[in-house]
Amino acid sequence: MAAEPTADGVERGEGLFVASVERTMRVLEAVAANQAPIGLTEIAAATGFGKSAVQRLTHTLTSVGYLEKDPATRRYRMTVRALDLAHGFLVTDPLINEGLLHLIDASERCGETVNMGKLEGTDFIYVARLPAHRMNVAAALIGRRQPAYCASGGRAIMSLLPRQEVEALLDARPLRALTPLTTTDRGRILEIVEQARLEGFCATNQEVLLGELAVSAPISDQFGRPVGAVQSSVSTASWTLEAVREKLAPQVMEAARLISRPRLAKR
Amino acid sequence: MAAEPTADGVERGEGLFVASVERTMRVLEAVAANQAPIGLTEIAAATGFGKSAVQRLTHTLTSVGYLEKDPATRRYRMTVRALDLAHGFLVTDPLINEGLLHLIDASERCGETVNMGKLEGTDFIYVARLPAHRMNVAAALIGRRQPAYCASGGRAIMSLLPRQEVEALLDARPLRALTPLTTTDRGRILEIVEQARLEGFCATNQEVLLGELAVSAPISDQFGRPVGAVQSSVSTASWTLEAVREKLAPQVMEAARLISRPRLAKR
C-alpha cells in the first residue's frame, strides 16, 4: 500500500494525507478561480465532489470567515481574509523583500507600469504590480496568471532555464493562442527564448492581450537559476515594439540585474 | 442541540460544521501570521492542536502546494498559491473594481503613496497599494493589518459608522500604543473620529509607524455606509502634518468621493 502515485501528481495514501484538507483547498480554489460569485452546484461540478460535501465545506468555510454568501443569490465569494494568507507569502518571499525597492525605482524612472512575477507550474504569475496609467483593472491585480509560453515574463524566465526544462514546459500544456498575435509554434517559441537568452530580455507584441506590449528581464539567484522576472507593460496607443526594445528594455534589465543575486564564482 | 454558540464566535456543532476544515485554515493562518518560516512545534503551539494533527495537516498542505518546507530547516512557509486565493478576492470585490482606477489617478496627481483599505474585524487592512517613493517594503504590502483605532483609515471609516458601532470597536480590544505618539485615550479617539466626520478626512501623525504621516477619507455605498477608505502615507522627512492636511487631504477626499456610490435619496 505504498505511495500510489495518482494521475494528478498529488500523492495520496501515504498515511499522512488528510483528504478533507485537500477538499477544503479545492473548494477555495473553485471559488477563487471564478471571476464572479459561484453557486453550490457549480462548485460541486468544478471540484467533482458531491453536493453534500460541498455544502458542508462551504458552510464551514463561511463560518470561519473565508467565504461569504450573498443571502440574495446564495452564491459564494472569497473574503478579504484571503489577503491574510497572501500577506504571509509576500512577507516571507525573498524576491519581494529584495525586489520591491528596485521595482519602485524602475517605475519612477520609466514612468510606466512595472511588475514582478515568477513561474508557478506552467504559468507566469504576478507577485507585485505598480500600475502607472489608467489601465485594465482586472489585468492589474496581484495573483494574475498568464501561460508562461506566451507571456514575456514567462519567456524571460525560460531563457535562463536549461533547454530540457523549457521543452518540458512547452510540452506540459497545449499552446493555445490568446490573441490573433500569439505565437503558438513550438519551434518559434524556442527561437524567441533563445533570442531572449542572447539579448537579456524578451519583448512581446500583444500576445496575451490586444493593445498591450510587454518586455521582461529575468531575475536570477546566485547559481544563475531564474527566480522571477521584472516586466513592464505598456499600451500600443503610445508605444511601438521598437520603442519598447530601445527605451524600456534597458530599464527592465537594469532593475532585474539589481535584484538578482551576484553569481557565485565556480569552484 | 441547536447552535451552541462557542467562546470564539465560530458556530460549531450544527451538523454541517467540518472540524478538519477549520483546522486546515488555522494552520494556514498560523503559518501566514509568522513573519518568517515556522516549525511544526510552533504551529502546534500557535493553534493548540496536537503535534500529530499538525504533522498531518502540514504534510497535506505541502503536498497540495500551499505550504513549502525548507528541507534544511524543516520550517514551513506559504507559497505563491496563496496569491491565487487573493486574486479571487480582488477580482470579485467591487471596491477594487471601481476604486483602483481612481486610486491610480490620485496617485499620479499627488505623486505620493496612495492606498485603499477596508475594515475587517477591528483592523484596517490594505487591499490596494500604490507605493510612490522608496519606502519600507514590509509596510507596503497588500494584506497588511493595522488596528482600526490608530490607523487613519480605520478612523476615517469609523467616522461614517453610528456612534454605537464605533464604541463597540473601541471596546473590542485593548487600546495599545504602537508608537510613543499613538493616541490610546478612548475619549480622545472618539473626538478625533467626530472631527473626521465633520472634516471628511482624518490625518494622523506617526501613530502607527514613526516617521509616517497618513491621511484618509472614507468610501461609502449608496446607503452612506462606509465600505473602505482611501489613504495616503508620506514621510515626515518631506512633509508636515499641516501640509498633509492642506495639500493631500483634498486629493484623498476627491478620490474617495469618486469611488463612493452616489447616495440614494431617502424615500
Place this chain on the structure above:
DNA sequence: GTCATTGTATCGCTGACCGATACTTGTTAT
C-alpha cells in the same frame, strides 16, 4: 399556474482520522 433547478435538512454506517507513543535526527551544553 407547472416544472426544472438549486439550495437545505436529516440520518445511519463506516473507514478516515485521531491521539498516543515510539523512533530518528539534529542541536546544545558540558
Place this chain on the structure above:
DNA sequence: ATAACAAGTATCGGTCAGCGATACAATGAC
C-alpha cells in the same frame, strides 16, 4: 566526545466525524 534535549518522523488500532443518499423547500423560468 558524549549526553541530554528538543524537534521532527513514523506507526497503529479504535471510534466517531463526516460521508453519500435522499427527501424536502425555495427559486425562478416559462
